[in-house]
Each structure stands twice: as structure tokens, then as C-alpha cells.
Amino acid sequence: MNYFSSDFKLGILGGGQLGKMILAETRKFDIQTYVLDSSDEAPSRFGSHAFYKGSLMDFDTVYQFGKMVNLLTIEIENVNLDALDKLEAEGLPVFPSPKTLRMIQNKGKQKDFYVENNIPTSPHQRFVDLSDLKKSIEKDELDFPFVWKCAQFGYDGNGVKIVRSAIDLINLPDVECIAEQMVPFKNELAVIVARSVSGEIKTYPVVEMEFHPEANQVEYVICPARIDDKVAQKATDIALQVSQAFNHVGLLAVEMFQTANDEILVNEVAPRPHNSGHYSIEASYTSQFENHLRAILNLPLGNTASKVAGIMVNLVGEEGFSGQVVYENIEKIMAIEGVTPHIYGKRETRPFRKMGHVTIVNEDMTEARKIAEEVKNSIRVISII
């Protein structure tokens, strides 16, 4: 197949920052792209051949969009799967497949899938709605504390809550949900697996994530994770096991917990480029975005190894600021060697909104970590007063 400067058209469902960074790679290869997003302020509104505004959850919109392209991919899981089923049945390649997406869209199904496939994961229970969960507590079938997760459409801390006592139940929404046993963990790790149409597989190095305690959003992603080689190998093996079970095409980001006794438990997966792989743009031989493209286009996968140590700092909107964004002290951090800001292109900031990220690369991890903290303490995402 001739993708390069040809009539071939790639469709991308979703026009957020992930789509924007995928688009950057399509420009490098000169692949024609069509993008669908519900907002005409979407970060991907530039850089594609055609941008369409429309709901990703609407059957007709997604179906009609799919009819215009030669291959369809996603940058967000929450899309109309019935439309994808129909497109696939009509012969359009859709990667990841609607089958993979259906398994992942619902966190209850996803957890069941791990159990069925002997993939280590924390014990869970599924509930059709909030009253179903409350009944389970009343019957002593579910004990405090537990991690509550809404089964669908949660992201970045939304849709996840630690429930310590009955009082925490009050503000939970009445939706399908799961309750997971709380697992004390030393580290949260992630491995991104790339798998091409023809089945070629490569894994990125294990990364380590540090979370912001309040916002439940990733604060630093550190590559390689500063963990024992044996633990890293185990995490990689389990990520490959998950990849094999899903039989996905494209990237699969596998988030895992490293428990106190060095067990690895799979938390959840994303079948697309992932926040935990943004460091790869600067640090890796081949970025996750390029390898997502290579995988779905059935091109050979690129080298997933790193040239240098990489750390990513998320840029999220500061609490107390809403409106036209200003990146305070961005000049200051740009003066530090190996620091690259990525501004996603959202004009309005809101508390905890993901507005961008900063990558720090260095030959020396200790130095990179020091600089990352300096970056974190310097830059603020605020609004024009």
C-alpha cells in the first residue's frame, strides 16, 4: 500500500491533544488525514486535510465520516461502536477494532476479561447502578474502603473515587460501576505495547508514574522507571500477556501497580497513544505516536528504546483560574537545557484541565529528575486577570 503523498486517507476519531500529536507524524509521512471532533476549538483542528465537527457518539456522524476514509483509528475510546461495527463489516479497516474498544470502554467488562485471561488484577465487583452497590454494602458483600469507578466514560481522575465510609457514597453518581479492592502499592507503572496489523510486537521501556495527590492526575512520568530489573521484566511480560489477550492493532498502554511485595497487578489499559508515553517524542528513537501510525498502517515498527532519560510533567490548569490561558514562567523553563514544552492549543484554562506537558531529557536521570522538579515549581497555567 502506498500511503506517502498518495490518495490514501486516514480517519481519526477525536481531535484532542493525542490526535494533534498523531497528526504531527502523519505530516512527516505526508498521509492524508480526516479528523472528527465535537468541538471546533479542538487541538487537532489544524494540521489535517479535513476537520469535521460532529458527535463521536452519534451513529450517523461516525458512520458517514468512516465512509470517507480508507482506514479509521481513534484517539479516544468513547466513540459510537455500532457505527464502527457496521463500517468494519462493510470492509473498512478499523484499528483498534470495535471488539477491542467494546472490551475496554466498559471497565467492568475489562476487569472480567483480565480474570478470564489469568491476568493479575485487583479483586473487583460489578454493579449495574448505585443502588445495586449500596445493596451489596448492606448485605456485607462489599467492605470499606474500596475504589469506586464508573464503568464508562471516566477519564483522568473523573469517575474514580476512594470510598472509605458510607459518607463517601453520598456524592457518587447513579451509574454502572465497579468496586475494586484497595491495593497498597509502591509504584504505579506503565508499559506501552505496539502491535502491527501483521502481528509485529514491540514494547516501550517500563515507566514510573507519580500522581498529584489531590487531582488524581499524573504529575511526573519517568522513563525508565527506577525499579529493579526483575520487576521491570515482570511488568513487561504481563503487558505482553495483556496485549496478546486483546489481540489489538495499534498501541496498548498497560497501567499497572507494583505492590508492596513486588507483585504486578494490571490496573487498566488504553488502546491508543497515552499520557505515559509523551516522553517518547523527545527521548525515544521512535515516538509512541509514530509507532501507533506504523502499527495501524502495517509498516515495520520503529525502535522503542530511549536515546536519553526522559521525564514528563503534565501542565494542568491551576486551581482558582478560569479563562484565557497564560503559561507563567514558560520562558524561564525554556532556558533550561533539555526542556521542551508542548502546548495543546486550548485557549481556556480551567482547574486541573490538561493544557499541555513538558518533557525533560538528559543523559543523566538524577539530573533530569532535578530539572523536572524545577520545571514543576516554576511554570503555572493561569488565566489573564
Next chain:
Amino acid sequence: MNYFSSDFKLGILGGGQLGKMILAETRKFDIQTYVLDSSDEAPSRFGSHAFYKGSLMDFDTVYQFGKMVNLLTIEIENVNLDALDKLEAEGLPVFPSPKTLRMIQNKGKQKDFYVENNIPTSPHQRFVDLSDLKKSIEKDELDFPFVWKCAQFGYDGNGVKIVRSAIDLINLPDVECIAEQMVPFKNELAVIVARSVSGEIKTYPVVEMEFHPEANQVEYVICPARIDDKVAQKATDIALQVSQAFNHVGLLAVEMFQTANDEILVNEVAPRPHNSGHYSIEASYTSQFENHLRAILNLPLGNTASKVAGIMVNLVGEEGFSGQVVYENIEKIMAIEGVTPHIYGKRETRPFRKMGHVTIVNEDMTEARKIAEEVKNSIRVISII
């Protein structure tokens, strides 16, 4: 100044591959961009906020374009300088300045400038037209062999010819030109200097260029150059001297010859991102395109050092092929570790047309050089038969 996700607008004169690679960096910083190019098939027609079709040599077109933006830069030297003068006089920042561009646009003036500034360069003579040059030969003031260069509008081997005897004069165009003494050289080197509005200066490592013997186009660019440290230091010092003399803002690519006795002679300069710096996208901490932006926006310059060894192979149209392009064996080279193709986005190939480039990065230069040759021998830019 707040450039990021703001109303600030950067104008770029020229929409070729250099503009396309600058645009990629503006997207990362979410800077609004306007692009002007004479072709609606220009590689930069995507990825900007607004693309305008119009002649870069037309006063009104360039002037009106300039009135729409907050800062103006170029990706090609051949633009209407009177329009830039007027825009600058009216308060628009133009980087590089029309003064710098005027000095560089004319190769005769450029050579005189080196002589005036005690910058080592090969001896030259200027001629207003072809008959002026012929008269000089008849009067024995100019000896064969010499290098003929048209004074303006030449690029990539066009406008340069080695004249060994009277017979070579027959096909020369009747234009303003210069004759340079032929200098036997060991290496052709280049140093890219970045200089910001506030005068911060950084130099990229010295690169070494190998030319295609027939097309007179660069075949490999190798970073770092495999030369003696002392020669590298001398080349860097001279590049800085040239940069200081021009007092430019933005990048200045300084092409030099290393003579048989290790003298450094300046050949010519380009006040913009340059083919000899394409390797920097994959190999450097900060690419030349990002540093061009940082320089003209008066942001701190990024680290110009390399993470790994880098080699660039130009992808030029194969002789005997014209029409809708096909990149033969591109999948084969993408299977090699550390190989990244950049396809510029020109649908039609022609003999020797610059269609793209491939970067090879590796921790080990010897290995990188081996792979570069494999790449060169594998990929072919041909047309659909």
C-alpha cells in the same frame, strides 16, 4: 510577550519543506501562523492557521500579507525586499531583516561582504552579465578553470557550474554572476548558528557534507563531522565571526570548505533553517526549526548538542522518472532501527527534485554511516508507471 495559545500571529514567507518543518514546531507551541506561497500544492499548505497563495516577489502581495501578522520570517531568501523594508519601517519585526537578506540574496554582494569583514573565502570576481565575464576572459583577467555562480536566485546546484574551458561558457545564462577560484578541498562543512533578538548565540556541532557528483546536491550530512577537533573549532569560530558580521536574528547556516592544508573558507550562508540541519530533528536536544522559532520570538535558545550521532540522506527524484511519486522500498528502510523518513508532500517527482529526506540516528557513528548507505541504496524516488 505571550505567544502560546494567544492572538499573536507569525507570518512565514514561503511554504516549502523548510516552512513545513517550522510549522511543526509552531503547532507544539500553539502559535498562530499565516503562510504565503506561490503554489497551492506547497508542502506547508496544511498545518497553518491560514494559507495564502501569491507571489513572494510581488510587492503588494508580500506587503498585504505582512500587514496581517505580528512578526514575519522567511523560509526562502527570494522574497520582495522592498515590501519587507516598508513593513519594517512601519514597525513590524522582520527576522531575518531585509538588510541581512539583501546582503545574502546577491552572491556577489555576499562575497564582497566576506572580504570587507576579513572572513576567509575563496577569491572571486563579479560580473554584471555574461558578456562582461567573457570580456574578462579575453583580457586574461580570468583564468580557467573557475566556478561560475549566478548572482541571484540559484539553489541546489542550479546556478552553479564549473567552467573548465571556453566550451563550458556556451550554455551559461546571460545573468549577473560571479567567478570563484576553484579551491581543492578535503571536506565541505557547515555550522548552523542561532542568534536571538536579544543577542543570545548558540552553535550546532560542525557537520560534514558529501555531495552527489552529478547533481551537485548533498547526498549525506553527517553530524558530528569526522574531522580533527582543531579544525572543528576553527570552523565554529569562523561561523561565529560570520554570524557577528551579519548581526542576524534567527538561524544562519554557514557552509565552508576545509582545504587540503586545513584552512577554512566560507562558501555561502543561508539565514534560515538549512538542509544541513535536518538531522537535528532526531539527533539534537533542540531541532534547528525549534531554535529558529525561539530565536525570532526572543525565547531562550535550546540546547544545540546531540543526543546521538545523526546522518541525513536526501531523497531526490530519480533520473528518468516524472509524475505521481512512489517511494520504492520505504517499508524496507523503516524496518531498520533509527531510520525516520520525512516526506515533504510533493505529489509529483522530477529528476533531482528534493522530495524528502531520511534521518539515521545511532549511538555509534560507524554503524549510522553503514545504515545510511543501506538506506541510500534501497530507497528510490520514482513515479507510478
